[in-house]
Amino acid sequence: MRILCTNDDGYLALGIGVLASAARMIGSVTVVAPDREQSATSNSLTIHNPLRVRRTTDGSLVVDGTPTDCVILAVNELMDQKPDICFSGINHGSNMGEDVLYSGTVAGAMEATVIGIPAIAVSYAGDAFEDLAAWEDVVTSVLRGIIEQGDFPVDTLFNVNLPPIDPAKVRGVRITSLGKRRYSDSLTKAVDPNGRDYYWIGGGEVSWTGAEDSDFTAIREGYVSVTPLHLDLTNYKLLEEIRGWRLSL
Numbered sequence: 001m002r003i004l005c006t007n008d009d010g011y012l013a014l015g016i017g018v019l020a021s022a023a024r025m026i027g028s029v030t031v032v033a034p035d036r037e038q039s040a041t042s043n044s045l046t047i048h049n050p051l052r053v054r055r056t057t058d059g060s061l062v063v064d065g066t067p068t069d070c071v072i073l074a075v076n077e078l079m080d081q082k083p084d085i086c087f088s089g090i091n092h093g094s095n096m097g098e099d100v101l102y103s104g105t106v107a108g109a110m111e112a113t114v115i116g117i118p119a120i121a122v123s124y125a126g127d128a129f130e131d132l133a134a135w136e137d138v139v140t141s142v143l144r145g146i147i148e149q150g151d152f153p154v155d156t157l158f159n160v161n162l163p164p165i166d167p168a169k170v171r172g173v174r175i176t177s178l179g180k181r182r183y184s185d186s187l188t189k190a191v192d193p194n195g196r197d198y199y200w201i202g203g204g205e206v207s208w209t210g211a212e213d214s215d216f217t218a219i220r221e222g223y224v225s226v227t228p229l230h231l232d233l234t235n236y237k238l239l240e241e242i243r244g245w246r247l248s249l
Helices: 014-023 067-078 104-115 129-147 215-220 236-243
Strands: 002-006 028-034 053-055 061-063 085-092 119-124 156-162 173-175 180-184 187-191 197-201 205-209 224-230
Touching (some): 014 028, 014 085, 014 129, 085 104, 129 224
Parallel strands (some): 173 224
Antiparallel strands (some): 187 197
16 A cells, blocks of 8 residues: 655654654555645645755655645655555644644645545644654554545545543544634734734634534543544535525626
């Protein structure tokens, strides 16, 4: 099995090293990752500047672009053959609820799905990133378990989140839905040394809501969360109602 590994934390991040090591237990691995942190870049493409690629001493391919750029270059130019599957991560931080709309890690897996390659995004919901190596066996088991189910559902990727606990204490795997996350006080306004206003987005307190089977609930209770994400954002339940609006010019 030919496996493409990418991420949004950059090629030096511990997470992608652990993911690639886990992936090597399943197949042949090619790492194509950004040259720097690309968190919250979502599905952005680099279209106004050329992209450059270099190879590291360990054979990884490093791109001065986004996770989406990495996947496009890997599939269309850098790999001798099209990968059978794409793994993205392990992200340093969770990707649950609305995070999936902003995440470069999820976007890397999503771009592979768009191209027609099965994909799995993996994220760690804690902040003790130095402990990620201990998750290798669990990650290998989860990835292999998903792959062994057979063909992936059409236009679907799997979003995996690991709970912030000792991997030996994980209670199992739950199939989950996306929760809903809300930030409060996430915008900071301040003044720079020149007396000009500036704004910083991020931080603040997070509150979660969602169904009993939501991703954040699984993580909170010590389970690995696996959420199927579909590329089609159409709200089919509203189609007939909206067609009755008699919109016209």
